Amino acid sequence: MPSLEDKRKAIPDDVLLSVDNLKQYFKIKRNALKAVDGVSFDVKKGEVFGIVGESGCGKTTTGRSIIGLYDITGGDVFFEDKLINTGLPERQREIKEASRSGDHKKASELKDEYKKAVHEVNKNRKAIVHQNIQMIFQDPVSSLDPRMTIREIVSEGLIIQGEKNKKVIHDKVNKVLNQVGLLEEHADRYPHEFSGGQRQRIGIARAIIMEPKLIIADEPVSALDVSIQAQVINLLNELRESMDLTLIFIAHDLSVVKYFSDRIAVMYYGKIVELTTSDELFSHPCHPYTRALLSAIPSPDPLSEKTRERFHYIPAAAHDYSVEGPTLREVSPGHYVSCNSAEEERYKRDVFGL
């Protein structure tokens, strides 16, 4: 296993967030539920990275693990080149294994690294994560405190970060409210006075007031009407340009992500099954699960819709992993698919005509 420093050096310069072999298990009775099981990806500066999958596939957990809402089980998360989250249980397990097998030198090395990692994460949490990463939540109703005015909600982050000058806070709140298309006079109202779309705008205002570099948007539009969805998507697009934001956009609907993302990762049961640019994913979907997802999207076209064939993804029927298990392989430049070598051949032949 490469050491922390090796990993740090391997991160390219244009990468803002690097997730390496992220694992998040939850204990349910005696069993471990592998919500996220070995996910790795890089998010480049200024891009929108989409994560798509059905509910329960671990996309939300990935987002929450990055920002440190969970203590992850294994893997490392780097922001720029600073470690912001690390899987302590797995490190402990490695130390135990090493000392049990009698390799004391390795054990003490691992122990040192463990201490270093803990120290660095604790230091960076406050200094880096809280300043630079913000989150937008799915449900605009339950994510806003009903007893706080909009001004209190939006300015809360600033105050926690130590801003004391009332004038500065006031001006900043007004500025971000304008940015998200609300009026200054809205600031003194309460959340229940707003419609769903406006509430989601408040959620966005709360996120951007910290001037973060990275925003994790967790299904920001799935609770909204279709007509309002377009408003929110367009707003996020504008903000991204004007504020030079990087975004991780989590959704279950590929058609929504499409308008927005540069690269898309498709997740299925805790693993990434396909990762590529947005155009590539729609023109050359490889993995059967991606194709099933694409076929499920409704389209406003009764003629073709009535004859359309839908794919169902049944892992046992779609793959034969009895001989060789799948890994994430690059089937064409920048296009990664989870497959074994037989499947890789097939994808290259069938999808790309190589």
Next chain:
Amino acid sequence: MVKKLEVNDLRISFRTTSGILEAVRGISFDLEEGETLAIVGESGSGKSVTSRAIMGILAQNAIVEGGEIFYDGLDLLQIPEDVFHQLRGNNISMIFQDPLSSLNPIMRIGKQITEAMMANNKARRKEAKKNVNRIQKAIIDSCLKADSNSKIKEQMQTYNDYLKVGNRMASKYYDAISAVETIKRRGDDALIEAQGTSMDRVQEEIRETLGDFTRIYNPLTIPEKDTEIREIEEVLKANTNEKDLNKIKVNKGRLVDALTRLSARLDQVLNQKEVDFIAMAYKISSSSEEAVLQDFNETKNQQYIADFEAGFLSDFKQTIRAGVEYEDQRARNAVKEADKALGEVLTVLEDDFSIEYLKNQVEDLSKKIEATINSLSLHRDSLATTFSASLKRQIKNYEIESKELRNEENKQEERAETKGSQTTQEKLEVIRKNIFRLFYRLEKDYESRMANRRDADWHANQLVLYLEDQTRTHAYKVDKALAKSRAIAIMQEVGIDDARRRFTQYPFEFSGGMRQRIVIAIALSSNPDILICDEPTTALDVTIQAQILDLINNLKARRNLSVIFITHDLGVVANIADKIAVMYAGKIVEIGSVNEVFYEPAHPYTWALLSSMPDLETKEKLESIPGVPPNMVRAPKGDAFAERNRYALAIDYEQHPPFFDITETHKAATWLLHPKAEKVEPPKIVTERIKRSLNRGGENA
């Protein structure tokens, strides 16, 4: 097509702290048999309120300002709650948005599905028996009238005997099946224990397994002479009586073998096909019961069904057919006569509207209309029965208002104009229009009925099916075993695998999609005509959404359901709707067939909805609808959408547009369609999408 539901000028408001909120402002639509109507609109457009009004579950602060909802001859807004109680769920069912909150978390799924069947059974049994008797009597009467030598009386008696015998056997059979299920579950538990390393609890488990053993014997499930099962029973019994645990451990191999065989054998029983008990009863009538039940199998079942059809059922249907034809002829004449009478009254009224004349005619008219109601029809006639009652009500209203008018004139006062309300004169005008509308509607109804008659064969078949269904499902006592078997059949119908095991699980053990399937199963358990789906897929993922939509589509075709599908997402309905109504601010702004709304949208709001919808092909930026829907406490003057409408004309702010007909089925309420308005093209994103779809559609065709 037969009209199932008719909504006319429905108006609903809510009393709120900030004033009267107008949620639904005069909408009208029809729902035909086997048709899916999609109601599309943003939240707050009144689509859910409409569906709740149809279900009769409006909130306490709702005021029904006016309008009619006709179902099966009843105006759902007028009938008392105890009558509605009979309809709700039984005839009109509803699926709600969130499957988690519509299921009881602390009740097993099976209980929740069978609950309604068991609870309603007692009350419905009486009702069903009465209905069956009424229909049987009507059939006999009309058959005798058609042909006085008809054998109908004897045949009906024989058929009833078959039903009785069949149902008795069915009840026994389901009891045995239910016992088989219990034994199978316990046996499987015992098998797991026996396979394990410690055998401490094996004896206890086996004893439980043996508890119900005698109940599984039935000629149709496991004959008492079945040597294999007897042998297994022996093995199990021997082991329960053994006091020495070590000996059981020695026997482990035999025990595991016996339990495995038991499980396999019972599986075989559970997987056998449905038995047609009435056909079997027919066979029993000519030979002995034992002979029929012996060696019963699937081929014999088919054989019996064929025999029954050839030996009795076809004759029986033939006899009924004569009665139906006679009734039909009579009804047709009556309709013609009533139609003529209506026409006469109308011509007089059109020339000179006189309420006195109308009052004199009411009795005569209602007599004629009553005669048109076919005594053999299973459902009441939707319009005819309520016509005279509605007419009388309108006449009464007219008289009250005329008196008011006279009073005002007598007092010679200036007319006190209360803000916004109509003057008495206007009210009278409205009532007069209503009266005319009643007449026109009934005339149209008659016309369509004459044009869309089904043939007598279909009717005869339907009558026999009705008798069988009623006696099998309602007229006899539903015990737990029967309810369970029916619930499992429904669970399988809605696509739940392994329904027997899942029957005993709790809602939290199901995924979102499965939960929605359960909700659909509950809604279908009483075999409704109309299914209202209120955003059934909004809380679900796209993949699951596609599955649920497919399911609703299949069920609709199989059960000939009429569906009202409510959603905010136009894309969802392309696949399943026949007709689409787009709602905005409590009004329908566009209504038409699915192809018309998607390929020739006419209202700017429909354009906006279409252009804000993401799809896979469009590359350009989505066009969102600016602003938010208006607050309906202070409903805007003129067109409510004008504020957000890029194409709004000056008149939109002044006056609400009426419906302009585009084709016979397609109409939209926008001034853009007025002959004097300038031609406006829909946004580019919409026209291009339509072009692309039509090209592709052409290729497919």
